[in-house]
Amino acid sequence: MTILALEHCDLLIVGAGPAGMAAAVAAAPSGASIVVIDDNPAPGGQIWRDGPGAALPPAARKWREALERHANIRVCSGTRVIAAPAHGELLLEDAVRGWRMQWKKLILCTGARELLLPFPGWTLPGVTGAGGLQALIKAGLPVEGERIVVAGSGPLLLAAAATARAAGAKVVRIAEQASLAAAAGFAVKLLRWPGKAVQALTLGDTRYRTSSRIVAVQGRGQVESVLLRQGGREVQIDCDRVACGFGLTPNTQLGQMLGCALAPADTGAPPLAVDALQRTSLPGVYAAGECTGFGGSERALAQGTIAGYAAVGNERAARQHEHERARWNAFAAQLHRSFALAPDIRQMPQPDTLVCRCEDVPFSALAGCSGWTDAKLHRRCGMGACQGRVCGDAAQFLFGWTPPSPRPPLSPARIATLAGLAVHGNDVDRQ
Amino acid sequence: MSGQTSLHIDGRLVRVKAGTSVAAALRVADSMGVARTSISGQPRAPFCGMGVCQECRVRVDGRRMLACQTVCAEGMQVETTA
Numbered sequence A: 001m002t003i004l005a006l007e008h009c010d011l012l013i014v015g016a017g018p019a020g021m022a023a024a025v026a027a028a029p030s031g032a033s034i035v036v037i038d039d040n041p042a043p044g045g046q047i048w049r050d051g052p053g054a055a056l057p058p059a060a061r062k063w064r065e066a067l068e069r070h071a072n073i074r075v076c077s078g079t080r081v082i083a084a085p086a087h088g089e090l091l092l093e094d095a096v097r098g099w100r101m102q103w104k105k106l107i108l109c110t111g112a113r114e115l116l117l118p119f120p121g122w123t124l125p126g127v128t129g130a131g132g133l134q135a136l137i138k139a140g141l142p143v144e145g146e147r148i149v150v151a152g153s154g155p156l157l158l159a160a161a162a163t164a165r166a167a168g169a170k171v172v173r174i175a176e177q178a179s180l181a182a183a184a185g186f187a188v189k190l191l192r193w194p195g196k197a198v199q200a201l202t203l204g205d206t207r208y209r210t211s212s213r214i215v216a217v218q219g220r221g222q223v224e225s226v227l228l229r230q231g232g233r234e235v236q237i238d239c240d241r242v243a244c245g246f247g248l249t250p251n252t253q254l255g256q257m258l259g260c261a262l263a264p265a266d267t268g269a270p271p272l273a274v275d276a277l278q279r280t281s282l283p284g285v286y287a288a289g290e291c292t293g294f295g296g297s298e299r300a301l302a303q304g305t306i307a308g309y310a311a312v313g314n315e316r317a318a319r320q321h322e323h324e325r326a327r328w329n330a331f332a333a334q335l336h337r338s339f340a341l342a343p344d345i346r347q348m349p350q351p352d353t354l355v356c357r358c359e360d361v362p363f364s365a366l367a368g369c370s371g372w373t374d375a376k377l378h379r380r381c382g383m384g385a386c387q388g389r390v391c392g393d394a395a396q397f398l399f400g401w402t403p404p405s406p407r408p409p410l411s412p413a414r415i416a417t418l419a420g421l422a423v424h425g426n427d428v429d430r431q
Numbered sequence B: 001m002s003g004q005t006s007l008h009i010d011g012r013l014v015r016v017k018a019g020t021s022v023a024a025a026l027r028v029a030d031s032m033g034v035a036r037t038s039i040s041g042q043p044r045a046p047f048c049g050m051g052v053c054q055e056c057r058v059r060v061d062g063r064r065m066l067a068c069q070t071v072c073a074e075g076m077q078v079e080t081t082a
């Protein structure tokens, strides 16, 4: 029978993006034993990915070096959370083994994922998320000479286009659904956050079009062209790749599985609820970064710092970063207002457009369902490998359905890891 | 990062820059980097690039892995349509 190792730490941080890195570094001087786990091959999160196609900015290096400098921080990359087998304990798995980790304090820094919405042709090879394309390029995806259309909403489209261009791709169009007034208004407001304004200027692009929507991606076996609606007219653009993203959705699954309360959301999926010290509704559990709502790396760093200090009892130091957090919260609010999705984005899918990509469930099969449970039980929507992370977000946006509540295993796991759960108890301690 | 890594994808030798993800290597091996076929038989390639969609799952040395979160290692055997 499999017996899983049991390890202990004072502070466990899930996610090694800006929030998780800042939390670990803030907590380290306390001398607590800190473990940071992340499912990616290297720390950095979504924004600071390393790889043969990435140029890691100085800020990212600085945070990485800070993690390495502290002997009491252990970073476990390529490690994911599978379940919460007992109070104060998580079941973890990497490429080699599964093990149990007991913690005294926990900080959730699980970040956000892209909101990916269905349109005709979105399952064709060559269609990726916008941030997804950026991530793939940083990880070495060759795109030199490819014609790429970036479509959807928000500043991430510009960031993805800049990464693609730097890798030698021809970005032939950036189609933003928001109006010119909204996008321009956002650019003007950026003057309040000078660092961001400079970023926006360097991202500015002559191929940028506002009030522009995807109608369909076409191709036999792979992307060949995209049909866009720009204002009142339709244009077809030949391309090799389409990168789409409609904003970000907070990764709250782990928090929800543990029982952390969600905050009310004006639009989109609700984030984890936190108080001024980044505490969730669960004692000893904190949350920081984009799982508490999306708003950029600076906000994630400020929140992570506060959470790190608070988790080791240094509330005074935590409170010194409240001003910084407020400043970036205001930036986040501006971002949300400017790039709110237009209601007609809901009309993108056609009856035969697959909404659930894992179980191949078309829009027409869902339109008559009364809600998630109905869609799941009768149409198998959300029953596949992604566990509703893609189609659940889409269905929430399209139909207003609350996505399925997360259940263990949080991500597909090896049988050996799960079998280890069966032999539960303190006797495993000695192994 | 410098240097190259050689691996096999469906038996075919592929050389990539060291540190490349298996998802990126799929594209080097095949025109659109198809990882698997959907339950109704459609080709699917890495989509989210960040471990969420599970469209990139492949077999790496016999183990089911997410291609977008796995770095290529020398001599790796990758099988698609896992």
Ligand SMILES: Cc1cc2nc3c(=O)[nH]c(=O)nc-3n(C[C@H](O)[C@H](O)[C@H](O)COP(=O)(O)OP(=O)(O)OC[C@H]3O[C@@H](n4cnc5c(N)ncnc54)[C@H](O)[C@@H]3O)c2cc1C
Pocket (backbone or CB within 6 Å): A014, A015, A016, A017, A018, A019, A020, A037, A038, A039, A040, A044, A045, A046, A047, A048, A079, A080, A081, A109, A110, A111, A112, A113, A114, A130, A131, A132, A134, A135, A156, A159, A160, A248, A251, A254, A288, A289, A290, A291, A295, A296, A297, A298, A300, A410, B050, B051
């Ligand atoms: C695809 C994508 C690309 C982006 N690119 C940019 C950009 O170029 N510029 C920019 O300003 N902003 C970008 N953003 C926004 C960016 O997310 C934030 O600015 C910043 O990275 C947020 O930091 P964070 O620490 O909150 O979360 P993240 O950086 O998202 O870090 C969270 C980490 O936790 C890991 N994780 C989550 N759940 C688990 C689990 N259960 N087990 C183990 N690990 C887990 C994730 O894989 C990730 O590595 C991007 C966002 C996305 C989704």
Ligand code: FES
Pocket (backbone or CB within 6 Å): B023, B045, B046, B047, B048, B049, B050, B051, B052, B053, B054, B055, B056, B057, B066, B067, B068, B069
């Ligand atoms: S591309 Fe989505 S999980 Fe790998």
